[in-house]
Amino acid sequence: MEYIIQTHHLTKKYGHKIAVNDANINIRPGEIYGLIGRNGAGKTTIMRMLSGLSRPTSGSYALFGKEGSALKAEMHNVGVLIEAPGIYPKMSAYDNLRVKAIAMGKDDKKYINDLLELVDLTDTGKKGAGSFSLGMRQRLGVALALIGDPKLIILDEPINGLDPQGIVEVRQMLSTLRDERGITIMISSHILDELGKLADSYGIIHEGTLIDEFTNEELQKRSGSYTLLKTDDNQKALTVIRNMGMQDVSIDADGILCLRTAPDREHNVVKQLVESDIFVKEIRSEKFSLEDYYLEITKEGGENNNGKSAEDGLLEVKKV
The missing domain is CATH 3.30.70.100 (Alpha-Beta Plaits)
Known part of the structure; x- marks a missing residue:
């Protein structure tokens, strides 16, 4: 399979406003793809369409080589964290994960504890998730997205608002998911210095239009x-x-x-x-x-x- 995600002239309109215009995105297996753009550029809209949360006005997209009616069978392979993670503030990290794990047929103590270890939340005990730092909540959100063992995760601004330590922790966690689990990651951000330390390839979206797509190697050749x-x-x-x-x-x-x-x-x-x-x-x-x-x-x-x-x-x- 050449691409995990591939879009074809993907377009989204809200009335007369064009939020995403004719986007052609190509994401390879096992890479971290950084979607770059200022607030309101269309990043979240693209991610919502790829996650099945919003329908394109026109154009299409393929996940794992499947599109159209065949997409539904592949959605269990997609984990999503868009905007703030949906957590129960009075419940512990373990119980938050268990609620979703039960719904997905993954109610296994070791499975949940392994996820907590992966996102470095094993020491939180019975502490309510509502009292977590922003970085801890973001890591819990990623753990929720990983329930069901997806091959692809889509993360909208997961480092936005984090302090320097929180950013480093999330960056290390995502690198581990790619390097040790082979998970493909699509991540949006406007913190370009950090994204440059993490991603393998990039797409730049500006005013709803994808104006460039390139790898790290291509970036160095172009800019020098x-x-x-x-x-x-x-x-x-x-x-x-x-x-x-x-x-x-x-x-x-x-x-x-x-x-x-x-x-x-x-x-x-x-x-x-x-x-x-x-x-x-x-x-x-x-x-x-x-x-x-x-x-x-x-x-x-x-x-x-x-x-x-x-x-x-x-x-x-x-x-x-």
Whole structure:
């Protein structure tokens, strides 16, 4: 099976408002797929359709290679956590899991305790879930989604609102589900730094439209790295560098020259600056992040508005 999830021109309208427009998503088995977009971009709407909680206006989707009427037989292989987890606040983590386990024919003490151990909630005892921290409630929500041993879980903003420790715990848990259980995970988030540490591939949705889809490897090929320079005369340095045939260079608000060039050309740049009586105070190389790429591809006046590719203007992301 090439894809666990595949959508074909998936569209959702609410009256005259288009929430999701013609989305074609492809998620491979055993990967963590990050769906990226600002609030209101259409992330939750897509997840609700894929979970069977909302019907598409047009288009279709396949899960495990099945679509249409054959989808119903596959829904037991899908675990879902959309918005806040549905928990009973006065009941313990164990009892919350047991309620759903009974409904799904999984009422086994060891089975439930194994889930508690997986999400690191074994020490909560009889403590009511309503008194849990947000991170603990999110982990309980993931455990609820795992009842029935799904091959795919769909998680809407599971790290939203968590403190740094809670984010690390959820990230480690999801990595374990992928690496040790082979579970495919679709996760939405707008915390791009954390998503970049977790996901294998990504889809960017902007104003209801899926505008890009790529793997980590493809991200590095597209964005590459950049060189940061501090000099005693940035305007003169800018002219010298452009005269060398390098046009992807700019000065940010902090007075730092941002140059996109191959690392092996940095020596030539510094040499030319020194020969032009420019003192180079500092030089360092950095890689473009997922956040850099997202900001570039979704910015006003970017590719979708003037035909300029993301690679053509990545340096502009560094301007503030």
